[in-house]
Amino acid sequence: MASLPDGFPQPTPVGVIEVKQYPAYRGVTYLHQGDLTQATRRAFNPLFQHISSNNISMTTPVEARYLQESESINQAEVSFLYSHPEITPQQIQSDVNVTDTPTMKVVSIGIQGAYTWESYQIHLQRLKNWLKQHPEYEIIGSPRRLFYNSPMTPENLKYSEVQIPIC
Template sequence: MSAALPVGFPQPTEMGEIEVKQYPDYRAVTYTHTGEAQQATGVAFNPLFQHISSNQIAMTTPVEARYLESSPAQSDSPNTVEVSFLYPNPDINPQQIDAGVKVTDYPAMTVVSAGIQGAYTWESYQINLRRLHDWLAENPQYQVAGSPRRLLYNSPMTPESMKRSEVQIPIQKPIS
């Protein structure tokens, strides 16, 4: 990984594994992209980088992409993706916030996560999202508790074959 994880974040899920993980509360700067979901992280990079640079906030890993529409695989229809740079800790308060981004506090969550090594392709995202839905079908003690997200751990300069990422779905146990 090219930067530190936010305080309290677990290590990335190992390649090919599926696991249940706990995440603490965290703060992030978020850019909302509407359009082709595959382009969201590229479009969001400059406004997010400008925010952390102008506020002297250290870069962390991962970059988070939350896919808010129910079917982000349909690239011919607009989709909403929230792309975030995560703050090193939730106590950081930026001095300035540009109009194109927002600072968001996320609550602690439980997720089911698929670990991936390789290029950050849309096909990889879709394959691993299907793997997680299959896992959920086999584990009815959990139910979906939010939109899927992708965590991207490496810089654009990392060779494609060495990049690490995760696809995650927030989950919860049903209330009896």
């Protein structure tokens, strides 16, 4: 596994639900419209080309935020995160944007296994059920998934997290 961006908390253990704080961070983002199950696959090449052409090292996790504006418009923002928020790329291709994300608090669940859409949906529902039991927290943003392993990692060994921003 590659290194985490500066100040990132360690991944949430498998099956555990916890509240975590993230520092502000910077990354390169690809906006995908359409079938959300294809978002990370479609984003990989433009994001990889960006970090390669700018000599920026790969970090984990890869972040996917799922934005649903309506029943007919599905969007996802997929980001490769920079190791330091001060990194400024020399070249930015037209199909990606450099994005800064402010500090955030999330509720998170750790997952081991294939990066399927069904797994995402199941674990997102577990977080929503947990939040119903914890009314002291309010959802303040779109859910996201953090992917920690390369495509070459065996499916049963892959690790990810599903998170919901809260306050």
